[in-house]
Amino acid sequence: MTKRAQTRRAFLQSTASLTAAAATLGPSLYVSAAEPVSKEKLNIGIIGAGGRGGANLNGVKGENIYALCDTNPEVLEKAGATFAAAKVYSDWRELLQDSQIDAVVISTADHHHALASLAAMKAGKHVYCEKPLAHTVQEARQMQDVYLASKGKIATQMGTQIHATNNYRRVVELVQAGAVGPVTEAHVWCSRTINPVDPVVLTEQAIPTGFNWDVWLGPAEMRPYNAQYWRGGNLNWNRRWEFGNGVLGDMGSHLIDLPYWALGLHRPTSVVSEGPAADEFACPSWQMATWEHPARTGNENWSEPTKVVWYHGPEGMRRRSECLQPLVGDATKIDDWGIGVAFVGPKGVLVADYGRWVLGPKANFPDFTPPPQTIPPSLGHYEEWIQAAKTGVETLCNFAYSGALIEHNLLGNVAHRAGKKLNWDADKLAVTNAPEVAALLTKEYRDGWAI
Numbered sequence: 001m002t003k004r005a006q007t008r009r010a011f012l013q014s015t016a017s018l019t020a021a022a023a024t025l026g027p028s029l030y031v032s033a034a035e036p037v038s039k040e041k042l043n044i045g046i047i048g049a050g051g052r053g054g055a056n057l058n059g060v061k062g063e064n065i066y067a068l069c070d071t072n073p074e075v076l077e078k079a080g081a082t083f084a085a086a087k088v089y090s091d092w093r094e095l096l097q098d099s100q101i102d103a104v105v106i107s108t109a110d111h112h113h114a115l116a117s118l119a120a121m122k123a124g125k126h127v128y129c130e131k132p133l134a135h136t137v138q139e140a141r142q143m144q145d146v147y148l149a150s151k152g153k154i155a156t157q158m159g160t161q162i163h164a165t166n167n168y169r170r171v172v173e174l175v176q177a178g179a180v181g182p183v184t185e186a187h188v189w190c191s192r193t194i195n196p197v198d199p200v201v202l203t204e205q206a207i208p209t210g211f212n213w214d215v216w217l218g219p220a221e222m223r224p225y226n227a228q229y230w231r232g233g234n235l236n237w238n239r240r241w242e243f244g245n246g247v248l249g250d251m252g253s254h255l256i257d258l259p260y261w262a263l264g265l266h267r268p269t270s271v272v273s274e275g276p277a278a279d280e281f282a283c284p285s286w287q288m289a290t291w292e293h294p295a296r297t298g299n300e301n302w303s304e305p306t307k308v309v310w311y312h313g314p315e316g317m318r319r320r321s322e323c324l325q326p327l328v329g330d331a332t333k334i335d336d337w338g339i340g341v342a343f344v345g346p347k348g349v350l351v352a353d354y355g356r357w358v359l360g361p362k363a364n365f366p367d368f369t370p371p372p373q374t375i376p377p378s379l380g381h382y383e384e385w386i387q388a389a390k391t392g393v394e395t396l397c398n399f400a401y402s403g404a405l406i407e408h409n410l411l412g413n414v415a416h417r418a419g420k421k422l423n424w425d426a427d428k429l430a431v432t433n434a435p436e437v438a439a440l441l442t443k444e445y446r447d448g449w450a451i
Helices: 003-015 052-059 073-082 110-122 137-149 166-176 213-217 246-255 257-262 313-331 381-391 399-418 435-441
Strands: 043-047 064-069 087-089 103-106 126-129 156-158 185-190 270-274 287-293 306-312 339-345 348-352 357-360 422-425
Touching: 043 052, 052 073, 052 103, 052 381, 064 073, 103 110, 110 126, 110 137, 126 381, 137 399, 156 381, 156 399, 166 257, 166 348, 166 357, 185 246, 185 257, 185 313, 246 257, 246 287, 246 306, 246 339, 246 399, 257 339, 257 399, 270 399, 287 313, 287 399, 306 313, 306 399, 313 339, 313 348, 313 357, 399 422, 399 435
Parallel strands: 043 064, 043 103, 064 087, 103 126, 126 156, 185 306
Antiparallel strands: 185 339, 270 287, 270 422, 287 306, 339 348, 348 357
16 A cells, blocks of 8 residues: 555544444444544445446445446546546556555445455455345355454445345344334345346357457356347346345345344344255245244343344235235235335334334234334444445444354355255364255356456
């Protein structure tokens, strides 16, 4: 790192003052929206500038957009028209060598998330990474470990924007205040399905001028170019195990985040998944995955062992409704909730999504009064990360928290592919009842792309 970069980074970390004490809830740190932020701008490198990358770029555009990286020259040209002074790259590995970059925003396909994030953290840069943080369970654990080794020196945030919304905060307060009593089950769902991957191998096309196909593939196996591997973004490439993690890996990042936060969850002890027969190439069109979590300390309303159940796709939605409608009674029609979380306790059920919550059955809550608000409003999801980079305050979705969440979710996909219930030893990062499953906790990396 150059002397100028060292001086600049020290300035960013020292000039902002924290004027209010942060309230704590479980492991997370809350920052008042009234706290000041240094006016010195971060030099940010954008890794992936189209699709979600464009939205994330818009979220941090108040800082200095120092560099843009994308494998698609059309995306670079469009972004460069707005940020004409930014350096331009087609390979994020080259971008990370620039010592003038303070922070990076990573919005690539899933199979690059951990590689780029780990390299950036090891280079001392602050990292914002789209969800899910990792492509494998082993990568998710590495994301946690590397972040914790640099905790206090770098700011990290996963792109779970819903975590910053008021409704999620109110639901966390309801659960932790005992609205339904000690929660023993959390049911989570998304109606989305996965379209078939057919054919698996696409016919060769000419690589467009300037398109960096080698870098887009990154750690994945080399194959002839075809735009249909990537065109259409997340809902296309995320169907394939080699690039994504299906509906659970994608939407589970947002939705399982809520019970993970509200119930202080960390490491499960087992996981099992039901769905169509495992496919070597394609993610499942529907799934019902169940994790078991041990009892935890810190709040009487998460003191019981807890089961987390995930559902997606048409068959998943049918099973969800069959399970939950009798429990929630006349409070709501579960079929009307395309996404949602249901917390089940001895007093009843709390159902929530991104913008609403309902308690049921109605007869169980005739005079219910919500608890007082204890979690302050967010600065804004991107602003939390920017403030953390400038002040040293820890973000809510830092890589220790979000890495554990993604490790948990991806274990559900491992169980689906293994076709059996897995007993999980988190300390050893091992499946104790099926050692042969170890291969599914990681993957093979193409030469030149290993972590």
